[in-house]
Amino acid sequence: MSAAAPALAVRGLGKRFGGIQALEGVDLEVLSGEVHALVGENGAGKSTLINLLAGTLQPDAGQILVGGRPVRFRHARDAAAAGVAAVYQELSVIDSLSVAENLLPNRQPVNRWHFIRGTELRRQAEQILASFGVGLSPDTLVGQLALAERQVVEILKCLAAQPKVLLLDEPTSSLTQREKEALFGLIRHLRALGKGVVYISHHLPEVLALADRMTVLRDGRRVTTCARAEVTEAALARLMVGRELHSVFGKRGGAERGGRPRLQAAGLTRPGAFGPVSLEVWPGEIVGLAGLVGAGRTALGRALFGAEPALEGEIRLDGVSVNPRTPREAIELGIAYVTEDRKGQGLFLDQSIAHNLAAPGLGRFCGRWGFVRDGQMEQHARACRERSRIVAPDVHQTIGRLSGGNQQKVLLAAWIGLGPRLLIADEPTRGVDIGARSEIYGQLRGLAKEGAAVLLISSDLPEILGLADRVLVMRAGRLVARLTGAEATEQRIIAAALGAESPPATATNDTPDTE
Amino acid sequence: MNPPPASLLRQLSRLSELRILLLVAGFWLGLWLYDPAFLAPATINTVLLYLFGYAIMACGMTVLLVSGGFDLSVGSVSALAAMVAGVLMRDPALHVAWPLALAVGLGVGAAIGTANGLFIARLGINPFITTLGTMLLARGLTYIVSGGVGRSGFAPGFCWLGQGRVLAVHWPGWLGGGQWTGVQMPIVVSLLLVVVADVLLRKHRFFRQNYYLGGNEQAAWLSGIAVNRLKVFNYALSGTLAALAGLLFCARLDAAIPTAGEGDELKVITAVIVGGASLSGGKGTVLGAFLGCLLLATIRPAISFLNIGDHWEKALVGFILLTAVLLDRVGKRR
Numbered sequence: 001m002s003a004a005a006p007a008l009a010v011r012g013l014g015k016r017f018g019g020i021q022a023l024e025g026v027d028l029e030v031l032s033g034e035v036h037a038l039v040g041e042n043g044a045g046k047s048t049l050i051n052l053l054a055g056t057l058q059p060d061a062g063q064i065l066v067g068g069r070p071v072r073f074r075h076a077r078d079a080a081a082a083g084v085a086a087v088y089q090e091l092s093v094i095d096s097l098s099v100a101e102n103l104l105p106n107r108q109p110v111n112r113w114h115f116i117r118g119t120e121l122r123r124q125a126e127q128i129l130a131s132f133g134v135g136l137s138p139d140t141l142v143g144q145l146a147l148a149e150r151q152v153v154e155i156l157k158c159l160a161a162q163p164k165v166l167l168l169d170e171p172t173s174s175l176t177q178r179e180k181e182a183l184f185g186l187i188r189h190l191r192a193l194g195k196g197v198v199y200i201s202h203h204l205p206e207v208l209a210l211a212d213r214m215t216v217l218r219d220g221r222r223v224t225t226c227a228r229a230e231v232t233e234a235a236l237a238r239l240m241v242g243r244e245l246h247s248v249f250g251k252r253g254g255a256e257r258g259g260r261p262r263l264q265a266a267g268l269t270r271p272g273a274f275g276p277v278s279l280e281v282w283p284g285e286i287v288g289l290a291g292l293v294g295a296g297r298t299a300l301g302r303a304l305f306g307a308e309p310a311l312e313g314e315i316r317l318d319g320v321s322v323n324p325r326t327p328r329e330a331i332e333l334g335i336a337y338v339t340e341d342r343k344g345q346g347l348f349l350d351q352s353i354a355h356n357l358a359a360p361g362l363g364r365f366c367g368r369w370g371f372v373r374d375g376q377m378e379q380h381a382r383a384c385r386e387r388s389r390i391v392a393p394d395v396h397q398t399i400g401r402l403s404g405g406n407q408q409k410v411l412l413a414a415w416i417g418l419g420p421r422l423l424i425a426d427e428p429t430r431g432v433d434i435g436a437r438s439e440i441y442g443q444l445r446g447l448a449k450e451g452a453a454v455l456l457i458s459s460d461l462p463e464i465l466g467l468a469d470r471v472l473v474m475r476a477g478r479l480v481a482r483l484t485g486a487e488a489t490e491q492r493i494i495a496a497a498l499g500a501e502s503p504p505a506t507a508t509n510d511t512p513d514t515e
Numbered sequence: 516m517n518p519p520p521a522s523l524l525r526q527l528s529r530l531s532e533l534r535i536l537l538l539v540a541g542f543w544l545g546l547w548l549y550d551p552a553f554l555a556p557a558t559i560n561t562v563l564l565y566l567f568g569y570a571i572m573a574c575g576m577t578v579l580l581v582s583g584g585f586d587l588s589v590g591s592v593s594a595l596a597a598m599v600a601g602v603l604m605r606d607p608a609l610h611v612a613w614p615l616a617l618a619v620g621l622g623v624g625a626a627i628g629t630a631n632g633l634f635i636a637r638l639g640i641n642p643f644i645t646t647l648g649t650m651l652l653a654r655g656l657t658y659i660v661s662g663g664v665g666r667s668g669f670a671p672g673f674c675w676l677g678q679g680r681v682l683a684v685h686w687p688g689w690l691g692g693g694q695w696t697g698v699q700m701p702i703v704v705s706l707l708l709v710v711v712a713d714v715l716l717r718k719h720r721f722f723r724q725n726y727y728l729g730g731n732e733q734a735a736w737l738s739g740i741a742v743n744r745l746k747v748f749n750y751a752l753s754g755t756l757a758a759l760a761g762l763l764f765c766a767r768l769d770a771a772i773p774t775a776g777e778g779d780e781l782k783v784i785t786a787v788i789v790g791g792a793s794l795s796g797g798k799g800t801v802l803g804a805f806l807g808c809l810l811l812a813t814i815r816p817a818i819s820f821l822n823i824g825d826h827w828e829k830a831l832v833g834f835i836l837l838t839a840v841l842l843d844r845v846g847k848r849r
Contacts, residue, residue, distance in 0.1 A: 307737060328739040337737065345737055348730035350797050359727055360738040362720050370720040 005068030007032040007196030008053070008084065008165045014061035015048050022048040023220045026062070030165060030196040035187060037211035038200045041240055041461065045220040046200050050167050053198070054086035055079030067164065085163035089170045091154050095143030100125030102142050103157050128160055133189055148179030152186060165196040170293075172206060184210055203292070204233050205498060216240055237494055259283075260319045262453035263422050265304065267313035273299035274477035276313060281422065281453040286444060288468030288488075289457045291497045296477040297457045298340060301424045304455075305337035306330040317421065331360060334421035338412055338428055340457070342404075346411045349400035353392055354381035356399050357414045380417065388413040389439050405436025412440060416447055423447060426457045441467055461490050473497050532803040534842055535790050538835075539810050546817055553820060560698070566812035567705035568593070568760040568776075572783045573790075573804040574712035575753030578722065580787055583729035583796025584635065584746065586753045587646040590779035591653035592627050593761025594772070596620040598657045600762055601666035601771030604673065613673035620762050621755055627653055628754020632747030650780065657773050667770040676700050677766030701763045708756070713801035725749065729796025785832060786811050789839040810835065 010028040014021070023045045030036045040046050051057040053064065055073030063070055066082045073079045079086070093102045100121050101108070109120040125138035134152055142150055151171060158166060168187070172180045187210060190197055201207050207214060208228065216223040216239045223239050231239075261280035269275030274296030281287045289297050302308040304315065306324030315322050317333055324330035327337070339345045348356055358365055358377045365377045381395035388409045392402060399407060412428060425444060429437045444467065448454050458464050464471055471488040473481040473496040481496035546553040572589045579585050600620035603611040611619075627649055634645040683697030716722045724745055727735040736742045757776075765771045790807030792799025814831050818824070 305737075326739075326741075327737050328741055331739040339734075339737060341733075345731070345733040348727055348734055348797070351726065351730050355726070359734070362724065362727075366720045371718045372720055372723055374718075 005065070006030055007034075007067060008198070009065040009068075010049075010053070010062065011065070012062035013049070013052060013059050013064070015052060015057065015059050021220055023052070023059075026217070026220075026222045028215055028222070028225075030198055032164070032196050033191055033194045034212045035191050035197045035199055035210055037207040037214040038198055038217065039204070039207055039214055039236065039240060040217035044217040044240070046217055047169065048220075049217070050086060050169050050198070050200060053079070053084060053165075053167055055084070056086075080161060080163070083162070083164035084167065085158035085161060085165070086167040087151075087155050087158055087169065087171060091150055093142045093150050093154050093157065095141070097142060098138060099129075099136055099140050099142060099145075099153055100138035102153050103128055103138070103160055105157070107160065128156055132156060132159065132186060134186065146179065148182055151179075151183060155186065159190070163195070165198065166190065167198045167200075169200045171199075172201065172203065180206070203498065204236055204494070208233060208236070234491065237491060261316075262318060263304070263455070264316040264319070265313065266316075268300065268303065268315070269312040270299060270303055270308060273308070274303075274474070275300075277474075277477075277479050278313075279472060279479065281455055283421075283451050283453050284448050285469050286448050286454040286456055286467055288464035288471040289455060289474060290459070290461065290464050290471055290493050291474035293459060295474040295497065297474050298426055300474070301337060301426050301455065301457050304330075304422075304424055305335055307337065331418065334419075336360070336415040336418055336420035336423045338415050338423070338425045340426035340430060342408055342411055342430070347399055347407060350398060352396045353385070353390065353399050353402070353410055354378055354395040356410055357381045357384050357395075357417060360414055361418050384410075384413040384417055388416075388443060403436075405432045408432050409436060409440060409443075412443055416443060420447075420452055422453045422455070424455045424457070427459065428456070429458075429460065429463060437463075461493060464488070464493070465490065475499055532791060532800060532806060535803050535806045535810070535839070538789075538839070539806050539813075542810060542813060542817075546813075546820065549821070553817075558816060560702070562809070562812050562816060563702045563705075564699060565815070566808045567701040568764050569779065569783055569786060569808045569812065570705040570709055570805055571756050571760040571763070572753075572779065573787050573808055574708050574801055575749075575756040576783050576787050577712070577790075577792055577799050577801045577804040578716060578725055579749050579753055580784075580792040580794065581716065581729050581796060581799045582725035582746065582749050583732065584642045584749065585646070585784060585794065586628075586631065586750060586757075587643070587780045588627060588631060588649040588653055589753060589757035589760075589783060590776035591650045591657065592624050592754050592757040593764065593776040593779065594774070595627070595653040595657045595660070595761075596624045596758030597761040597765035597771045597775060598661045598666070598773065599623050601669070601765060602660055604669055605666045613670045617673070617676075617762060621758050624754040624756070624758025624761075625751050626754070628751040628757075629747060631754065632750030635750065636743040636746035654777075661771070661773050663773060665770050665772045667768075669766070669769055673766050674769050675766075677763050677768070699767070701767055704759075704763060709801055709805045713805075716801055721745075726797055729798070731797075782811065782832075783808075785836050789836055791839075791843070793843075807839075 006029040008030040010026060013023060013026045015023040026045070026049060028049070038046050038049065048057065052059050055076045055078050058074065064073070065071065066084060071078070071082050073082070103125045104121060108116045109124060111117050122138050129136055129138065134156065136145070136149060136153070142153055145153065155166070155168070171183060187197055187199070199207070199211060211228060213225060213227050214231070214236070215225040216236065218240060262283045263279070263281040266278045267276040268278070277300060279287070289300070291297050299308060303311055306326050306329050309325070315324075317335070322333055324333055324335065330337070343349060348359065354377055357380060362372065365373050365380065367373060378395060384390065385392065385395060390409045390413065391406050399410060402410070408428065412425070415423060428444065429440055432440065444454055444456065456464065456468055465488055468488070469485050471483040471493060472479050473483070473493055475497055480499070481492070483492060543554065552558070572593070576586060576589065597620060600616040603609050603616040603619060604613055631645055631649055634640045635642050677700060679700045680697035681700065681703055684695040686693055716725070724735070724740045727738060727740055728742060728745055732742060761776060764775060786807035787799065787804040788794070788807070789810060790799065790803035790805070792804065811832055814828055818827055818831070
């Protein structure tokens with residue numbers, strides 16, 4: 001490693017969002033020719049840090065230095081100009097264009113009349129592909145490539161601008177093992193070329209296989225920076241987690257299993273997504289469903305709610321065999337599903353809090369001829385606001401203006417307001433600050449105490465451990481571990497989710513390595 | 516825990532039609548100040564008679580825009596429905612009774628609307644492309660069915676639908692003597708439809724689902740709304756109302772014309788958007804759309820009234836549309 005100024009350095013970086021300190025006093029040094037991993041749980045501040053480095057957010061405190069020179073990024077363009085490029089989870093390649101056209105957007109070689117010079121474009125693209133040892137044809141349409149190859153194109157697109165530092169945010173979350181290896185090859189090649197690479201991931205085995213050094217973030221602060229040789233996977237996991245869990249989660253209800261299970265699923269399968277999966281949830285119980293992003297948890301939740309078709313297996317609700325084919329049918333059966341995608345699939349952002357709260361089950365507020373009673377709807381909204389402590393002066397306020405935490409409280413309150421028998425909550429605290437979190441936990445606990453069954457899908461391990469009476473772990477579409485509250489620990493869940501341990505007896509051997 | 520009663524001003528500011536209401540009121544007030552004769556009953560009657568077709572189509576179009584769709588085929592469908600009814604009534608070989616012809620005409624509209632809905636909801640084809648297709652198809656069928664020539668000389672019963680007057684009043688000599696000649700049927704029908712549609716879209720559960728559908732289709736579906744069924748119904752409604760508008764227009768003129776209703780689709784969409792709806796869905800009301808029709812329909816008489824010259828009409832409509840959208844955007848920023 002060189003003795004010269006680091007390719008990228010960060011001193012005392014801080015960022016606040018409203019009431020919460022997302023990042024505080026973070027130091028980081030990325031050397032040229034180094035792969036520097038950034039690890040931490042969800043909500044530890046990794047994404048905030050990346051956004052600050054990429055110029056899409058501006059820090060409240062601290063300094064960013066590129067090649068030893070202090071810089072201020074007002075805009076993503078500034079970061080790009082300074083030689084910092086970011087590759088996010090969502091790809092921005094255009095499927096209908098060729099690899100060459102994707103590699104050189106806005107930099108296509110043109111002739112005097114500003115027509116694109118096709119052969120020159122092709123030649124330049126070939127040059128880029130060859131220089132990084134990538135064996136793709138520049139003429140292939142990106143839409144015909146595999147996901148990993150598209151990811152490679154995305155990375156090369158950023159590299160075409162000759163950055164000094166490359167930020168990679170969870171680049172492997174949707175790749176198969178073989179595809180990952182190809183990507184790692186490219187990353188190692190970049191390291192050899194002297195680029196600084198910041199690699200964000202919570203897949204610890206990957207991090208350990210790839211990174212030279214790693215910085216651990218927890219609760220917005222840097223815990224430590226260490227070299228690859230200094231740590232083991234277990235030590236890293238401990239550094240990531242290491243906190244008291246039971247404070248924000250309230251008292252466990254001490255669920256007693258009586259009678260028959262509320263939800264009983266047997267051999268549930270959706271080819272390509274999950275299965276066969278069998279599980280039970282008793283009334284009054286919160287069951288945590290843990291696993292990595294892409295393990296099939298959301299697909300399973302949606303299938304139970306009738307939001308995904310093509311289902312094999314059987315669902316029993318209080319012992320009665322049911323088959324919800326649409327959300328409408330599921331709602332009538334007393335199943336509620338709180339989506340993980342609050343803005344995209346959960347809320348009606350341009351509409352009022354009251355209308356959002358009434359959205360599932362509008363019929364509750366209707367008279368005999370189907371006319372909506374606005375007064376009743378408003379009353380319901382006020383009651384929900386009271387009960388769920390939604391911070392808003394007026395229930396007619398547009399919901400898009402509320403904070404993320406309050407929006408989430410509205411979404412949850414809308415579904416709890418239906419009085420469901422079974423609530424499936426998919427990442428109910430994603431992007432939500434600590435205060436709202438504990439209130440959401442209180443809501444879920446309260447619902448369980450009233451006798452509903454709750455299936456909690458979450459990638460937030462402390463949340464699962466603090467809230468769930470039992471924990472199920474999914475990997476690659478299968479349930480690979482069933483843990484009682486006493487058995488469940490972070491290490492066990494992570495091990496099961498990653499498949500680090502020998503698989504338990506429930507999993508058969510032909511586990512596919514991708515969804 | 517009763518909330519304090521919202522002040523009148525606050526309730527008024529919540530009224531989504533406020534913007535368009537002020538626009539219409541300001542426009543009319545200006546004209547009235549220029550010459551009080553402008554607001555004479557005769558002028559108003561002329562304006563209403565001019566816009567009844569647009570108002571009827573706007574009811575269906577508002578529902579569609581609120582739900583995030585729209586319908587380019589309304590103008591052609593209105594012509595086709597009238598022409599089918601006209602041919603059925605006047606063709607020597609057919610001579611169908613007018614009530615049956617009327618029903619068939621409405622059925623044609625409903626059928627094309629349902630086809631639009633099925634294409635859009637079931638096959639996921641873009642509303643623009645689907646309704647552009649049916650717009651051309653319906654116009655073409657109008658020419659094919661009619662052979663390119665109009666039909667007229669319909670039964671008096673049919674013509675009464677377009678020309679008859681109701682609510683005529685005579686008052687006796689000791690009250691000053693005189694009479695009110697009443698209102699033409701199309702005006703009555705259109706105003707009635709506007710009121711009914713406004714109340715339904717505002718208050719009725721089934722129609723109100725459209726605000727959710729237009730606001731976020733995914734979320735609406737997950738909330739248990741039968742999204743596809745709703746879409747098909749909306750397009751069927753739009754087609755049926757377009758047919759009704761065309762049939763009333765035909766009855767009023769006692770003529771089915773192959774070129775009837777050309778360009779109406781854009782006029783109606785313009786009026787509905789001026790009235791507060793948005794192409795991205797989730798908002799708008801029938802009352803707002805009606806006021807939008809009223810505003811646009813007043814432009815032509817205002818121009819002749821002020822002697823500006825007919826060439827200004829289109830430019831003014833465009834100006835009003837952009838102003839309305841601009842005001843909306845500025846209102847949102849605040």
